Amino acid sequence: MSLAFIFPGQGSQAVGMGAELAEAFASAREVFQEVDDALGQNLSRLMREGPEDQLTLTENAQPALMAVSLAVMRVLERDFSAGIGKAAFVAGHSLGEYSALAAAGALSLSDAARLLRVRGQAMQRALPVGAGAMASLIGPKTDVALAEEAAAEGAKFGVCVVANDNNQGNVVISGDKAAVGAAIEKAKALGARAILLNVSAPFHCPLMQPAADEMAEALASARIIAPAAPVVTNVTARPTLDPEAIRGLLVDQVTGRVRWRESMLWLAGEGGITRFAEAGSGKVLAGMAKRIAPDAAAVSLNSPADLETFAATV
Structure with a gap:
């Protein structure tokens, strides 16, 4: 083994x-x-x-x-x-x-x-507390392709990327607060659920x-x-x-x-x-x-x- x-x-x-x-x-x-x-x-x-x-x-x-x-x-x-x-x-x-x-x-x-x-x-x-955000996109429809589509919508409002590709049904996005907010709305429209994470900074993003x-x-x-x-x-x-x-x-x-x-x-x-x-x-x-x-x-x-x-x- x-x-x-x-x-x-x-x-x-x-x-x-x-x-x-x-x-x-x-x-x-x-x-x-x-x-x-x-x-x-x-x-x-x-x-x-x-x-x-x-x-x-x-x-x-x-x-x-x-x-x-x-x-x-x-x-x-x-x-x-x-x-x-x-x-x-x-x-x-x-x-x-x-x-x-x-x-x-x-x-x-x-x-x-x-x-x-x-x-x-x-x-x-790296940046002031509250300026960034992270959100976990979850649910059976959630995969990295959905998360990337949501992040692309968020990126119209600032930095927003896929930060953690954890597993099918659990992908985390990270970036500017407003951009992550927009990405969350897009993710919901695509059939995912979204939970803002209680983190002090937007990790694993530019x-x-x-x-x-x-x-x-x-x-x-x-x-x-x-x-x-x-x-x-x-x-x-x-x-x-x-x-x-x-x-x-x-x-x-x-x-x-x-x-x-x-x-x-x-x-x-x-x-x-x-x-x-x-x-x-x-x-x-x-x-x-x-x-x-x-x-x-x-x-x-x-x-x-x-x-x-x-x-x-x-």
Whole structure:
């Protein structure tokens, strides 16, 4: 059975995430301490106790989600001998790509934490709060073609693009507030439902170019080595082992589309993956995997019991 580890993105955070792992495993506590030390912040306490509004801030949520994912991976490696060596590929949704790279050894844990702090802050300040918006287009008629048609209508009023092609029935658009509003009306006329997302900035669209410029500077000095397993990247939906390609694609990712549906289809097709394991907080990606690649198995690895059950099968 060919396995891919997949790593969640923003929106999967929740107060209390990682607490069970930290209580059960010293190796998880080590990860949380390393991230705290790298950031000079007691992020692990914020993850454990909240408040939720502080954890949800982009600059906190991004490194926090990565920390939980890497705690899962370190426990699998150290305590169950079921870590990255069992994977044919890794992939991560948006910020989860950093988790995937750190899990595969391309980035150090501390560098990933620091880069995600910069990324979160840069995305937050790329434009004033409230100037942009994101909306999830959902329903059985929703696909990327419908979303692109809706975004094209929105683009008459400002920047509006498809930001996340998650799966059939779930595509996210992003851009200027007025443009996204117009796109929502078009999407409804085309038979989709639309939900404005509670986000602080319009991610994965050209309005994030100032953040991409900041990330280019931060990534220029980051040490990136070849990952232990190929990383299927958001921008290309194809695998790479090339450190310099990874560096450039992480910059492109800030303004580019998250091609998650295409990535999963490639993994389940040409990649030969028959099992997806979502490492980290929540169960969003495992749910998507079941919709995109119904012939593959998909599990979420959150709790000590999840990890023990999974490790017994690989």
